[in-house]
Amino acid sequence: MTLATATSARPALAFDKLGVLIALVAVAGAFLPFSIFRANRIVLGEGRMLIDALDGPSAWLTIAAIAVGILVALIRLAPAVKLAIALAVLAVAFVMIGRSATYLTPADNTFARVSPGAGFWLLTFAFALMVADALTRLRFRPWPRIAMLAAVGAALWLLLWSGAWNDLSILKEYANRASAFWNEARTHLLLAFGSVAVATVAGVPLGILCYRVRPVRAAVLNVLNIVQTIPSIALFGLLIAPLAWVAANVPGASTIGISGIGTTPAMVALFAYSLLPIVANTVVGLENVPEAANDAARGMGMTGGQRLMSVELPLAFPVILTGIRIVLVQNIGLATIAALIGGGGFGVFVFQGIGQTAMDLVLLGAVPTVALAFAAAVVLDAIVEMVSVGGRTQ
Amino acid sequence: MIEIQDLTKVYGETAVVDSVSLTVPAGQICVVVGTSGSGKTTLMRMINRLVEPTSGQVLIDGQDTRAEPPHMLRRRIGYAIQGHGLFPHRTVAENIGTVPKLLGWDKARTDARIDELLTLFQLDPAEYRDRLPSELSGGQQQRVGVARALAAGPNILLMDEPFGALDPVIRAKAQDDLLAIQRRFETTVVLVTHDMEEAIHLGNKIAVMDAGKLLQYATPEEIIANPATEFVAELIGGDRSFRLLSLSKVVAFVEPGEAQGEPIDSGANLREAYAECLWSGREALPVTRDGEHIGRITLTELARHAARPQ
Numbered sequence: 001m002t003l004a005t006a007t008s009a010r011p012a013l014a015f016d017k018l019g020v021l022i023a024l025v026a027v028a029g030a031f032l033p034f035s036i037f038r039a040n041r042i043v044l045g046e047g048r049m050l051i052d053a054l055d056g057p058s059a060w061l062t063i064a065a066i067a068v069g070i071l072v073a074l075i076r077l078a079p080a081v082k083l084a085i086a087l088a089v090l091a092v093a094f095v096m097i098g099r100s101a102t103y104l105t106p107a108d109n110t111f112a113r114v115s116p117g118a119g120f121w122l123l124t125f126a127f128a129l130m131v132a133d134a135l136t137r138l139r140f141r142p143w144p145r146i147a148m149l150a151a152v153g154a155a156l157w158l159l160l161w162s163g164a165w166n167d168l169s170i171l172k173e174y175a176n177r178a179s180a181f182w183n184e185a186r187t188h189l190l191l192a193f194g195s196v197a198v199a200t201v202a203g204v205p206l207g208i209l210c211y212r213v214r215p216v217r218a219a220v221l222n223v224l225n226i227v228q229t230i231p232s233i234a235l236f237g238l239l240i241a242p243l244a245w246v247a248a249n250v251p252g253a254s255t256i257g258i259s260g261i262g263t264t265p266a267m268v269a270l271f272a273y274s275l276l277p278i279v280a281n282t283v284v285g286l287e288n289v290p291e292a293a294n295d296a297a298r299g300m301g302m303t304g305g306q307r308l309m310s311v312e313l314p315l316a317f318p319v320i321l322t323g324i325r326i327v328l329v330q331n332i333g334l335a336t337i338a339a340l341i342g343g344g345g346f347g348v349f350v351f352q353g354i355g356q357t358a359m360d361l362v363l364l365g366a367v368p369t370v371a372l373a374f375a376a377a378v379v380l381d382a383i384v385e386m387v388s389v390g391g392r393t394q
Numbered sequence: 395m396i397e398i399q400d401l402t403k404v405y406g407e408t409a410v411v412d413s414v415s416l417t418v419p420a421g422q423i424c425v426v427v428g429t430s431g432s433g434k435t436t437l438m439r440m441i442n443r444l445v446e447p448t449s450g451q452v453l454i455d456g457q458d459t460r461a462e463p464p465h466m467l468r469r470r471i472g473y474a475i476q477g478h479g480l481f482p483h484r485t486v487a488e489n490i491g492t493v494p495k496l497l498g499w500d501k502a503r504t505d506a507r508i509d510e511l512l513t514l515f516q517l518d519p520a521e522y523r524d525r526l527p528s529e530l531s532g533g534q535q536q537r538v539g540v541a542r543a544l545a546a547g548p549n550i551l552l553m554d555e556p557f558g559a560l561d562p563v564i565r566a567k568a569q570d571d572l573l574a575i576q577r578r579f580e581t582t583v584v585l586v587t588h589d590m591e592e593a594i595h596l597g598n599k600i601a602v603m604d605a606g607k608l609l610q611y612a613t614p615e616e617i618i619a620n621p622a623t624e625f626v627a628e629l630i631g632g633d634r635s636f637r638l639l640s641l642s643k644v645v646a647f648v649e650p651g652e653a654q655g656e657p658i659d660s661g662a663n664l665r666e667a668y669a670e671c672l673w674s675g676r677e678a679l680p681v682t683r684d685g686e687h688i689g690r691i692t693l694t695e696l697a698r699h700a701a702r703p704q
Contacts, residue, residue, distance in 0.1 A: 296479030299444055299552075300493050300542075301469035314483050 018133055019073040022126045026070050029122030030063070035100045040111040041169065041358050047117050053100040065092040066123065073130055083134035086127045093123050094159060101167035113169040115360055142382035149378045169360040170367065177349075177364075185368065187263065187344035191335040192372075195267055196328045199274030204320060206275070207282020208308070217283065224276035232334055235272065236341050239265040266343030270334060274327040281323025285316030318388040325380035332373040336365065395420045396441060396550065396582060401450035403436050410436045412606035413450065418599070420455075420549070421580040423573075425597035427590055427629065433606040434586045438552055441584060442471045454550065469496055472551035472581070476558040478539030480527040486512070486538050487523040493546040511541040514575065533564040540572065544579070551576075553585040557592065569595055590629050594618070594637055602626050614641055635700040639665040644681055644691055647699065653678035653690040660688060668696045 033047025034054075051059050069089035072082060101114040140148070165171050174181055210217040230238070244260025247253050258264050289312050297307045313320075339347030349365030352358075396418040403411040411433040418424040428434040439445040441452055443464040452459045459467055480489050487508050494504040509519040515537040527535055536556065543551055556572075557565045573596065576583055587593055593600045594614045601611045602622075610622035618638050621627035630637060644667050645660035657680040658667050670679055671693045678692040 290479070290482065292475060292477045292479035293481050295444075296473065296475060296539075296542075297481070297492075299442060299468060299473035299475070299479075301465045301467070301496055302492075303465050306496070311481055315481075 014076045015074060016076045018129075019075070022073040022130050022133075023070045025122055025126040025129070026066060026073065029119045029126060030066050032119035032122060033117035034062075034119040035097060035104065036115050036117045037104050038113045038115075038169075041113050041173075041360060042356060045113075045115070047119075048100070048104060050119065053104060053117075054096060055099075055103055058096060058099055058103075062092055062096045065089050069127060069130075073126075079134040079137040082130060083138065086130035086134065090124065090127045090131070091155070093120060093127070094156075095164060098159065098164040098166075098168060101165070101169075105167050113172065113360060114167060115169040115363075142386045145382050146379060149375060153375070170363045173349075173358070173360045173364045181349075181364070184345055184348050184365075188332075188335050188346045188369070188372075191263065191266055191270060191338055191343065191345055192328065192331045195270035195331055195335075196274055196324060198267075199271050199278050199327060200324055202271075203275050203278030203323075204282050207279040207320075208286065210279060211283045211286040221276075221280065221283075224279060227272050228276045232269070232273070232337050233340065235269045236265060236337060236343075239268055240341065243268070261342040263338070263343050265341055266335070266338030266345075270331050270338070273334060274331060277323045277326045277330075278320070281326075282316065282320050285319030285323075286312055288319065289315045318384055321380070321384050321387060325377065325384060328380060329373050329377045332369060332376060336369055395455055396424075396584065397453040397456075398437075398441070399451050399453065401437065401440055401452065402448050403433070403440060403445060404448045409448075409606050411440065411447075414603075414606075414608045415450075416601055416608060416611050418582055418584060420582050422598040423576060423583040423585060423596055424599050424601060425593040426584065426586045426601045426603060427588065427593040428603035429588060429629075431605075432603040434588075434603045435554055437603065438554060438584055438586045441550075442468045442473060442552060444468075469493055469546065470548055470550070472543035472546075472548040474540050474543040474551065474553045474556045476555035478527070478535045478559075480535060480539055480542070482527055485524050485526060486517075486530070489527065489538060490542045490545050492542060497546055499546075507545060507547075511544060515541050515571065532560060533568065536560055536564075536568055537571070540575075544575070544581070547579070549582060551581045551583045553583065555587055556585065558587075565592075572596065590631065591637070594641065602629060636665055636668075639663065639668055639696065639700050642699065645683070647691055647695050648681050648689040649692065649695070651678070651690045653680040653692075655679070657682040657687065658691070659683070664696055664699060667691055668693075668700070671696065 030050065034050045035048050036045035037048055038045035050062055053059070054062060066089065069085060072085040097116050097120055104114045105112050135145075135148075159165055160171075166175075206220060210220050227235075240260040243258060243265050247259045250258075293311055293315070294307065297311045302310070335343075335345045336347030336350055338345050339351050346365040346369045350362050351365075353361030353363075353365065398414060398416050398418075400413045400415050401411055402409055402413050414433075414437055416424070426434040426437060436445055440447045441454075441459070443459060454471075481492075487505075490508045490511060491504045494507060499507075508523065512519040512522055517534060517537065522530070522534070522538075527538065530538065536559070540553075540556065543553075557568050560568055569592065572583075575581075585596060594617075597614055599611060599613055600617050602609045602617065602625075604625050610617060610626050612620075612622075615638070617626065618630055618634050618641075621630060627634075640663050642664045643660070644658060644662050644664060647664065648660065653676065655674060655676055656670075658670055660681050660683040667679060671677070676693075678690045680687060681689050681691055
């Protein structure tokens with residue numbers, strides 16, 4: 001049944017099932033505190049409802065926007081319309097949370113903190129769900145998806161650059177640590193991307209070996225499976241002793257940066273976690289190469305190497321890339337734990353924040369991590385789809 | 395010319411191919427027929443050493459195939475398989491250009507050859523060169539598969555159930571195309587199939603295999619007339635008289651005289667003529683060649699030819 005017959009067969013105003021859920025969440029969001037005011041950064045905050053969190057006109061504009069959003073969510077409409085409205089409501093909420101911070105912070109008070117409340121988060125969740133649903137239905141091709149991500153990124157950057165959010169608690173925490181923030185960002189990117197790069201360079205050849213030599217496959221995959229089951233904090237900890245020993249006993253090891261704590265053990269642990277998905281996906285990708293194509297390649301006189309480079313690897317590439325995507329998103333998140341053993345990264349703010357019971361500081365570490373993982377997932381999904389186009393679905 | 399001498403392949407305890415010897419003269423089509431598990435595919439794959447024989451040898455134009463590395467040998471031998479085996483990530487042109495590229499042909503020569511082959515297989519180069527295999531119909535994929543096998547102009551073409559995935563109408567067309575192209579290039583063809591009808595239609599000689607053994611190696615007429623064993627007779631099936639009729643053309647049995655009704659072309663086979671007699675209830679059909687009346691063919695003559703050879 002196509003969408004056209006579905007709409008013509010039903011009354012003009014029909015309920016959208018997922019829309020009901022979105023509306024319920026949004027209604028709950030509207031009746032929970034929009035922002036939280038605290039006298040200083042570590043005391044317990046008090047919630048402010050929408051009407052108290054903003055000046056009159058802004059509050060009513062926000063309420064109106066939410067009402068329209070809920071109405072649109074409930075009714076069956078073209079996905080493009082839903083997408084536009086949901087993005088508009090999100091834009092209003094994002095601008096207004098900044099205004100709320102400015103409105104609630106007393107003049108010249110540098111101790112008071114205003115952060116997003118449960119209401120804001122629920123509203124964001126509800127309309128982000130609506131955006132995701134609309135995007136799924138619209139089935140954009142890879143490039144438009146990346147363009148959209150870039151547009152959203154640009155909009156957020158504009159919000160940050162314009163200073164509209166400067167009175168929000170998380171940005172006050174940032175203002176106090178701007179240079180440390182970018183340092184840790186660099187470390188975080190190095191840990192996540194570096195470990196994936198090294199794991200790819202090591203994992204793909206290992207995967208090819210596992211595919212070609214069956215006894216090796218069982219052994220390697222079993223070992224990697226066991227590594228994968230070690231809790232991440234434990235693995236980071238377990239590496240301290242052997243690496244410290246290496247640093248102390250192997251000449252030159254400490255001069256190239258190997259030590260029991262710091263970036264090296266973090267890198268090694270992330271690398272270990274990355275290997276299984278990459279090796280396993282390489283094996284699966286190679287196994288899925290059509291038997292007939294392989295046989296034809298052999299029958300036409302390709303050598304083993306030629307077959308690998310021009311038939312097997314190109315055909316397995318989308319699956320291998322899917323493995324890399326899984327690992328990259330996983331490692332962007334896991335790299336936060338590196339801070340526990342002095343490895344740096346956004347985790348530094350998370351653990352400092354937990355130590356100081358300063359939730360804003362936790363957010364300063366968590367929000368960029370989530371954003372980074374999300375962006376990496378969108379971009380790599382798009383690339384996987386691009387390299388899969390044509391022929392490989394048969 | 396391919397000479398297979400006492401070729402045996404043993405897996406574990408079982409001989410999949412059991413001391414088979416046969417010779418395929420240059421420019422002829424040898425069809426290897428058998429049920430699945432008969433060893434027919436293994437026999438074919440030993441010719442280009444995709445399977446290494448346990449014992450025995452294969453000579454191509456008098457030279458032992460073990461004289462050169464397998465991949466060099468295979469580049470001289472065309473290879474087409476069931477389900478075409480086209481590379482799904484490569485265009486039609488890149489697929490056809492596979493062996494020329496391996497042989498180090500320059501681009502101009504390869505391109506010219508690709509266009510020549512596409513035209514030969516009734517695929518407009520301008521339209522099909524840059525398509526991916528998934529953008530072709532089953533029949534077109536199969537044609538590209540055969541074109542790819544012929545790209546470097548091999549003397550020998552090995553085909554493993556090349557028409558197995560096609561529907562009957564397209565299969566008949568593909569078989570006729572293969573015959574035309576084989577005659578044009580005078581390629582020596584070894585074709586493996588389980589379909590006796592296909593074997594009779596295509597083969598200069600048919601090799602019937604069962605349980606690794608070569609049961610009979612003879613012309614289609616001989617096999618139909620004198621099947622060597624029960625099994626061969628069974629493989630031919632109950633309608634042997636019709637198969638016999640389908641082997642001969644009307645032109646060879648024309649007699650002077652007139653007949654009523656729709657004429658039949660002299661190039662049709664006897665089976666078609668017989669069916670037309672029965673269908674229209676006539677005792678004889680007028681025969682024409684290029685529209686000219688050249689005589690008639692009678693039901694009596696057809697029936698005589700369909701009878702068991704004495």
